[in-house]
Amino acid sequence: MSPRLARALRSSTIRRVFHAPAPYRCFSCAPRVQEQTKPGQDERMTHFGFTNVPESEKESRVGAVFSSVAASYDTMNDLMSLGIHRLWKDHFVRSLNPGSSIPARDPSAQKGWNILDIAGGTGDIAFRMLDHATNINHDLDTRVTISDINASMLAEGRKRSVQTPYYNTQRLSFLEANAESIPSIPSDSIDLYTVVFGIRNFTDKQAALNEAFRVLKPGGVFACMEFSKVDNPLFDAVYKRWNFSAIPLIGQIVAGDRDSYQYLVESIERFPSQEEFRGMIQKAGFMIPGQGYENLTGGIAAIHKGIKPIHKA
Ligand SMILES: C[S@@+](CC[C@H](N)C(=O)[O-])C[C@H]1O[C@@H](n2cnc3c(N)ncnc32)[C@H](O)[C@@H]1O
DSSP, rough: OHHHHHHHHHHHHHHHHHSSOOOOOOOOGGHHHTSSSOOOOOOOEEEEETTTEHHHHHHHHHHHHHHHHHGHHHHHHHHHHHTTHHHHHHHHHHHHTSOOOOOSTTTTTTOOOEEEEETTTTSHOOOOHHHHHIITOOOOOEEEEEEEEOOOHHHHHHHHHHSSSTSTTTTTEEOOTTTTTTTTTTOOOOEEEEEESGGGGOOOOHHHHHHHHHHEEEEEEEEEEOOOOSSSSSHHHHHIIIIIIIIIHHHHIIIHHHHHHHHHHHHHHHOOOHHHHHHHHHHTOBBBBSSSSEEEEEGGGEEEEEEESOOOO
């Protein structure tokens, strides 16, 4: 080989090694989800964490995340939130006071509350609501349907329900369904619709809010707890640091799945602000009580509420 050719080869190798731009390592674009078909040219795009994906792909990507995390979901929740998610969930349920007496508009109506817990996953909220109705309000009629799109998450919920007094009773049922369209739930049939840490994963959040409005009885309550925007910039910086460095690492160590937890933190970042989300609830037709939301732990999470008006607008 001539010295000139050798020099040229060496310098092109050096350029490749040292000057090629480092590819962005996006954990939420893990190989198993990259194998999706290419989008059609006019297909609408949506977020999957920080990645833009065709709307038709988001559901299966989110499904892959939750199938993967289902078994370790509860342990991971405790580690990621340092146990705080339990306090938030207790507060959420207490603020709704399920099973308290509501004036019967229809004397022939079933007693107790008819509750639909959407994206109910492992049953964390549903069991709390039934416990509250039973132990605080001495109501043995309130019932909850846990609905989730993911069979693995529902299987974890079913497994956990065996340890509760509600197992195999009329008070607890499970439904596999996409929250954006739940035709098996009749219109005007639900007293309380809850969705906790679920809606940020939906492809069409407005469609899910419209569906919530349809299934609720007039006067029925929509209640959502979701990660939100932190109001203090200093606290926000610390929180983001924790989210983006610690959580994927804990996911890798405890659940052997860094990608799914990277998606979870990215999806938190992508979720609309408290004010934007309140606007979406209003757009679905709900009346907003007071400010419409309550910040928890400086806005890390927020509880949103809406009421379906008794009289049609
Ligand atoms: C973070 S988990 C929340 C589980 C539970 N609510 C809790 O707080 O522990 C999110 C849940 O949303 C469900 N989910 C995602 N997209 C959904 C959709 N389009 N319809 C219904 N459930 C959905 C997932 O399967 C998962 O169980």
